[in-house]
Amino acid sequence: TEIAIRKFVINQYGEIEDLDIGARNINALLFGQLQLSGGSVVFSKGTQKDEFLIDVGGILEFSQNSSVPDGLKEASFAINKLQVSTKSGLVAFDAGLNEGIQFEVLGGVKVYVNQLFFSNEGFRVSAGAGLDFPSVDFGNVRFDASISMSWDGKITAFNGGLGELNVQIAGFKGSIKELYVGKFDNTDSDFMVSLKECRLTLPGNFGSMGGSSFALKNATFDPNTGDFNGEFEVPSLKTEIAGFKLVLDAPTINFKEFKIGFSRAYLELPEFFNAAGANVSIYDIAITAQNGLTIGGAGFTLPDFTLGEFGFKNIGAEFRMQDDTYFISGHGGIILPNVGEIEAALCFTEVSEIYPIGLKHAYFSFEAATGIPLGATGLNLSGIRGGLGYGYPDEVPEKYQNLFGDRGPRVQLGLTVKDAGGGKLARITADAWIDIEKITWVLEGNATILKGTLNITAEAAAIITNNCFATGMSVNIKFVRGSIELYIFDQNGNLKFSGAGECKFGMPKGELYDGWLISIPPCDIWLGGFGVMFGDFTNGKRGFLGYIDIEFCGFNWGRIGAFVGTGGLDLRVSSYDICRPEGISFKSMNRSVRGPVVNNLDIASAKYTNAVL
Structure with missing residues (x-):
């Protein structure tokens, strides 16, 4: 604890003219249960005569030895600002939970506290409870409630009800999500009923309608006025006209806007045209009383077809309107006998600041029938590809899109290498996406070797931005899988460095016997492995950590290990994790999940989920 007297001024009349005294970095155990960390108490002079201000801050959390449920032990309560005046009382108050908490009571009731926030205006609390008793299936039922109240006792918002319910009766599946009643923010009504979704799915043996679902979504009902708003969703509507099949996808009825809409309508050609796969589509169709028929x-x-010795595939074109901007695109491929396959795609729009040459995206690829030998390696360069893009980077894989800007220009380059047998023994791809304006590089490579025998697969990626370098690699060899990740990046002006590596051992599902009735083993059996972490950790420490995981059938039964670094030796390592740049993570390469190995990098998409999948 530090106590600092930064300013203490007394005038000639013996009055305190200015004051700034405080204690910082207070760490203490309160009442034997609460741990105070980073606490501070500061006394200062106010603006009024003889007024003094007291500012209090810090983080409160339960000690690990406290008797509260385990879920509460992980919770922390932050007092961001608590200022009291000797003249006017409470001046400012800002405090709340750092993140949601979850704990279990009565052996099967899971309690969630999603939000608990206090301010000088009032407080807001949002919580829920779910039933999860081992002996009874309650269909993942969950109840939610939230309330906002000012300190004078006035309720500014409240709602509560059924958060989620899933049931199955005689093959019919039903689900309800967020059926709430109460007073909601941004509404004039004192009392309303809202429903996010109510869905009924028909059994699979229900004829042509099997598996289809009907839903009521985004509905509200005001009992005072009788107003009802919402959308009805029904399965695709299909009908045949002289052999042509008309399909209307995802019909919806919006009562609030008096609108009937379809995500897509398309016409399939009859079989006697010998044109399987051919269709004509119209997108974003809406029918309203005000605007009549509109399309997007x-x-x-x-269909794929041939002309002489040449083959054509995936030939198509499209016109779309988006935010009053048109986009025209075309795509297709041609198969050249004994030469290879060429594919191309082009999308252009009107010239603007975002699209300075009127181009949205251009793409070209060539896959050779034999390839160019690469020396005496036994490998051939069999494919090349490239592209140029402007605007939103939807031509970039979704897991990388949040790293790029919304303007461009962006360049894409790639190549494919195969063995002389056409990829039966080895196939390697390498791709790069470069944002010229934002100075962002993403490089990704994939390799499959001895397919059908050892099934060796490898994947590597590297990301380079103006303040970050990140790279990761994973290798799977039937009974062994390993991965590494490394990061060097700037965080609030501080250079961070971290990395991790892991190796696991096990046996894939059906390796010994894979029949239609049983498989041996019946699931992926990973018996755990060992790993290391080093550099900067999320708990503020820096050092080296080694560990051993004990796993079986995809379930982690525990981790033992040791950390050496800031603070000395620590054997409680289950909660340690390395620092990673915001929105970038190769942690999925180290994941242990039930089911097959997912050989795919997951880059956290801050734009959509801001979470690593």
Whole structure:
């Protein structure tokens, strides 16, 4: 604890003219249960005569030896600002839970506290409870409630009800999500009923309608006025006209806007045309009393066909309107006998600041029938590809899109290498996406070797931005899988360095016997492995950590290990994790999940989920 007298001024009349005295970095155990960390108490002079201000801050959390449920032990309560005046009382108050908490009571009732926030205006609390008793299936039922109240006792918002319910009766599946009643923010009504979704799914043996679902979504009902708003969703509507099949996808009825809409309508050609896969589509169709019939675009796709010795595939074109901007695109491929396959795609729009040459995206690829030998390696360069893009980077894989800007220009380059047998023994791909304006590079490579025998697969990626370098690699060899990740990045002006590596051992599902009735083993059996972490950790420490995981059938039964670094030796390592740049993570390479190995990097998409999948 530090006590600092930064300013203490007394005038000639013996009055305190200015004051700034405080204690910082207070760490203490309160009442034997609460741990105070980073606490501070500061006394200062106010603006009024003889007024003094007291500022209090810090983080409160339960000690690990406290008797509260385990879920509460992980919770922390932050007092961001608590200022009291000797003249006017409470001046400012800002405090709340750092993140949601979860704990279990009565052997099967899971309690969630999603939000607990206090301010000088009032407080807000949001919580829920779910039933999860081992002996009874309650269909993942969950109840939610939230309330906002000012300190004078006035309720500014409240709602509560059924958060989620899933039931199955005689093959019918039903689900309800967020059926709430109460007073909601941004509404004039004193009392309303809201429903996010109520869905009924028909059994699979229900004829042509099997597996289809009906839903009521985004509905509200005001008992005072009788107003009802919402959307009805029904399965795709299909009908045949002279052999042509008309399909209307995802019909919806919006009562608030008096609108009937379809995500897509398309016409399939009859079988006697010998044109399987051909269709003509119209997108974003809406029918309203005010605007009549409106569409958002149209397009067509032709079936694969041949002309002489040349083959054509995936030939199509599309026109779309988006935010009053048109986009026209086309795509297709041609198969050249004994030469290879060429594919191309082009999308252009009107010239603007975002699209300075009127181009949205251009793409070209060539896959050779034999390839160019690469020396005496036994490998051939069999494919090349490239592209140029502007605007939102939707041509970039979704896991990387949040790293790029919304303007461009962006360049894409790639190549494919195979063995002389056409990829039966080895196939390697390498791709790069470069944002020229934002100075962002993403490089990704994949390799499959001895497919069908050892099934060796490898994947590597590297990300380079103006303040970060990150790279990761994973290798799977039937009974062994390993991965590494490394990060060097700037965080609030501080250079961070961290890395991790892991190796696991096990046996894939069905390795010994894979029949239609049983498989041996019946699931992926990973018996755990060992790993290391080093550099900067999320708990503020820096050092080296080694560990051993004990796993079986995808379930982690525990971790033992040791950390050496800041604070000395620590054997409680289950909660340790390395620092990673915001929105970038190769942690999925180290994941242990039930089911097959997912050989795919997951880059946290801050734009959508801001979470590593």
